[in-house]
Amino acid sequence: MSKTLPERLIDENGLRLDGRRPEEVRPIKLKVGVLENADGSAYIEQGKNKILVGVYGPREAHPKHMVLPDRGILRCRYRMAPFSTDERKNPAPSRREIEISKVIRESLEPAVVTEYYPRTVIDVFIEVLQSDGGTRCAGIVAASLALADAGISMRELVSACSAGKAAGQIIIDLFDLEDKLGEADMPVALMSNLNAVTLLQMDGKLSREEFERAFEMAADACRKIRDLQVEALKERYQVPVDTGEQQTPQEENK
């Protein structure tokens, strides 16, 4: 249980504990359409993070009184599996999970065109299977893919990445140790093409100049992640050019 802590987070060559440079994002693997029953689903691996997102909806809401006459409502649950952390996580929802569920929902609300789905509910379930820092951002990246996979209208994909500070340097995409031992952590979610920030949290200590630099770095990373998201959607849905058939793989299944 008591692991020896590293002496420094960035070495003399400017490399981080996992060998990354300050502005380098962990390797990201995205896959769209990974669940059988969900209307939309996506899976993300980012470093050691492994997160699965399933979307159901738009569907009828229970209890009925919660629906809105002029728009759909969004429900979101972020949950960490008990085995996702070094020490077992109690399966009861923690205050942290409740807060993160809220901020993730609020990061997706501006993207979803809920006016198209009055009197319905769209459910987003985010299951963190393994966590290594930055899970709310990775969860948002996968959640917006799962929403797209469910065919839900969106103004733009939501991309997310954290920036922060460790060993006096501004870095992006902090992993667990950097988050715990570093000086600051700031998750940012962005609708890249609209330049709209939909999630912004920060804890730690940043001067105004450091904050602005960290924010720009996080926003840049979000834009790069958006390219990966588009690639992942294409991989799932792009129809081979030579066949000339306009059938998507999902429609075949149904």
Next chain:
Amino acid sequence: MSTTPQPSHIATLERNMILELAAKNRRIDGRNPSDYREIKIEAGVIEKANGSAQVTIGRTKVMVGVKLELGTPFPDTPNEGVLTVNAELTPLAYPSFELGPPGENAIELARIVDRNLRESKAIDVEKLCLEPGKKVFVVFVDINVLDHDGNLIDASEYAALTALVKSKMPEYEVKDGQVILKETHQPLPMNNYPIAITFAKINKTLMVDPCVKEEDSMTTRLTVGIDKEDCVCAMQKGGMGELDVNEIKAAVETAIQKSREQRALIMEAA
């Protein structure tokens, strides 16, 4: 599970009025976008608490009590005392506040205040350690919302900070491995004085200290925590809308300016 909230009960006419005024940088109560309502801070309102304060911002009223108890430290921080922040949105404070365990709004409120205090290292937690790994003081900060007219975050944060600055910690001695608390007290060791500044984005205008009708009309909320060195120590975006880069940068700048005024108010009252 977090659910899209039900729309507020504010009259459409009134909301339209707020939106129209916001487009002209004006507000329903005549304030400028960067004006707070009148802030009143009373320290030491509850004798039985180690520290307490009641903060009134306009018609919003929040009471915070601080209690110290002996407890065990977390295994990964054996030399540090423990800070716990809890918030109750009591049903007497607002018609739509309901009985029951804290919901996501109460939890978010408590966690924003917690983050401000914790990340700015407001309390010198190492001085709360009596016996490393065994006995420390646990600081309970309990936020009790009494009247809700918007901007609960700032009111709660100012009340929590005032109550902590005002808090008394028992003096103690350790004899043969036994901790003996004395009757005498010393001030709770403080390192920093973080100030939360909350903005509401209404019709593309950012304004500080929203009242409840403004909160009902806003799309997005942003809280910026500033420590005594003018550094950002906590941030939280809330609400169903979005922000652009320039809005965020402007908010940080305004927050730095405003935090100095609010800190002076708190230090004067405590």
